[in-house]
Amino acid sequence: MATIEFPVNSLGKSVHERLRQNIDEIRGRLADAAARARRDAAGITVVIVTKTVGVDVVRALIELGEKDFGENRIQSALPKIAEVGPGPTWHMIGHLQRNKVRKALADFAVLHAVDSVKLAAAVDRIAGETGRVVPVFLEVNVSGEGTKQGFEASAIMEEFENRLQLRHLDLRGLMTMAPYSDDPEDSRPYFSKLRDLRDRIRTETGLAMPDLSMGMSGDYEVAVEEGATCLRIGTAFFEDV
Numbered sequence: 001m002a003t004i005e006f007p008v009n010s011l012g013k014s015v016h017e018r019l020r021q022n023i024d025e026i027r028g029r030l031a032d033a034a035a036r037a038r039r040d041a042a043g044i045t046v047v048i049v050t051k052t053v054g055v056d057v058v059r060a061l062i063e064l065g066e067k068d069f070g071e072n073r074i075q076s077a078l079p080k081i082a083e084v085g086p087g088p089t090w091h092m093i094g095h096l097q098r099n100k101v102r103k104a105l106a107d108f109a110v111l112h113a114v115d116s117v118k119l120a121a122a123v124d125r126i127a128g129e130t131g132r133v134v135p136v137f138l139e140v141n142v143s144g145e146g147t148k149q150g151f152e153a154s155a156i157m158e159e160f161e162n163r164l165q166l167r168h169l170d171l172r173g174l175m176t177m178a179p180y181s182d183d184p185e186d187s188r189p190y191f192s193k194l195r196d197l198r199d200r201i202r203t204e205t206g207l208a209m210p211d212l213s214m215g216m217s218g219d220y221e222v223a224v225e226e227g228a229t230c231l232r233i234g235t236a237f238f239e240d241v
């Protein structure tokens with residue numbers, strides 16, 4: 001009789017076991033960071049960014065109880081989402097081209113990187129065709145780096161005053177990516193800047209904007225301390241898997 005071989009890594013542990021360890025480690029650190037900030041960890045959503053892993057790993061994560069997954073490119077995401085099938089909530093976390101909005105809305109529940117008024121208007125129009133209201137985050141370029149997508153922090157208020165009254169968008173809040181650094185503390189000023197900006201928009205517009213999508217593998221604990229309600233974490237989940 002043939003023996004069934006389970007995939008093992010260099011430590012001889014199964015993929016499930018390693019994923020379980022990484023999940024426990026990340027959830028534990030998240031809980032500690034929330035406690036330091038006197039926040040309730042239950043109010044923080046962890047989006048597992050699966051762009052570097054295949055369907056087998058996504059399935060294992062689902063079996064381990066995970067429900068929120070993120071992808072940054074439509075082309076590679078759609079076949080993966082189709083193969084995984086119904087169940088999880090998929091978050092589009094990368095830049096979206098306007099001609100891909102229809103496709104994105106078919107499979108993604110939440111859009112994290114709405115980075116222009118034109119894109120927001122396209123999402124609003126297409127969502128409206130089916131009477132849907134889509135949860136979205138506006139991406140802000142808080143670092144001012146020329147390579148980064150997103151609204152300029154200084155210009156976003158004006159956009160609200162002029163044009164951003166879109167009935168088919170549920171504006172959850174703001175999203176950002178801190179510039180890459182080995183030191184998580186380097187991200188802190190960008191995260192606090194995003195929170196301040198959200199607070200200011202909230203005061204001036206009366207919009208609820210309850211959420212902040214910020215924090216990745218290298219800086220999610222700092223993000224929690226600075227008020228993140230949605231973390232987008234990839235590689236930390238897949239270490240040694």
Ligand SMILES: *Cc1c(COP(=O)(O)O)cnc(C)c1O
Nearest residue numbers: 049072093216217232233234235
């Ligand atoms: C890839 C990606 C992440 C996750 O990055 P990790 O460093 O792997 O945790 C988060 N947000 C966006 C927009 C990404 O593209």
